[in-house]
Amino acid sequence: PQEARPLSLAAPWEHVYYYLLARGLSINEARERTARYLREMDLWECRNVISSKLSGGLRQRILVAMAIATEAEMIFLDEPTIGLDPIGKMNVWRYIGQYAKKGCTFVLTTQDxxxxxxxxxxxxxxxxxxxIAYGDLQxxxxxxxxKIRMEIKGNVxxxxxxxxxxxxxxxDKLLLYTDEKFADEVAKLAMTNNCQVTISPIRLEDVFISLVGVGPHEEA
Known part of the structure; x- marks a missing residue:
């Protein structure tokens, strides 16, 4: 859940192990899986440290480990990286990607x-x-x-x-959606006015903007 937090006085081992027991696994199987997934998710070294003494990234990783250790065919994750710094986010993304490649289906809700x-x-x-829309990224x-987006900062x-x-x-900036044939001309115009220019392909963010516009939105 988005607002889920590990128990402050419980360690990573206790979170994963007792969660697996509660789901009906035997003691031996719960021990084996707990050890395996804590190692795979780089939580082994802090397995006996209570969560209140761990970083936010490690605490979030405990929750993901609890879900993945069930080895369910489908796992639901709600805002799994909310509040994490960029490195913490990338670590969680890496683990989710690894298990997705092994055949696990993740249903992920995110505003990122x-x-x-x-x-x-x-x-x-x-x-x-x-x-309002559903499909593959392409x-x-x-x-x-x-075809491209150009972010322009400065007086233009x-x-x-x-x-x-x-x-x-x-x-704080202007966002221009244009075609590649205009990129050089726009860049020259921006630089003539001492503006900063960033050119990139269309992103999922641009799809969202095109569908709902710019402004406050309750959900994404």
Whole structure:
């Protein structure tokens, strides 16, 4: 669950081991799985340290280990990396990816578009509890007519940029959706005005923006 937290006075071993016992595994099988998954998820060295003394990344990893150690065919994860720093996120992503390759199906809810793009084979996009799009990454990205996105920071005419494509004002920068043939011309225009320019392919974030627009949204 999104708001789940490990028990502060319980160690990683206790979390995984007793959770497996509660799910009906024998003592020997629970011990074997606990040891195996704590090692695989790099929790072995801190297996007997109470969670209140562990970092946020390690505490979050305990929860993921509890779910994965069940070896269920399908595992539901709600915001598994919420509140983690970039390194903590990447570690959790790595473990989820490893077990997905072994045949486990993950159903993941997240508001982190990068996370969804890295981990997902298929994505369901929701806004205010309503399903508005579903498909693989390539089919979803094809909904955005432009081929590239250009982030421009600095003093450049928004009106001028609209000659090259669709522009979104994000307060601290302008986001231009355009075609590759205009990239050099726009970059020269931006640099003439001492602006910073970043060019990248269309992302899942851009799909979401194209579907729901810019503004406050309750769910993603």
């Amino acid at each position: 578009m990068e996370e969804a793009e890295i981990l997902s084979d298929r994505v369901a996009v929701m806004d205010r509890g309503i399903l 089919s979803l990205k094809s909904r955005v007519k432009s 005419s928004e009106e001028k940029l609209r000659e090259y494509g669709s522009v979104i004002n994000l307060t």
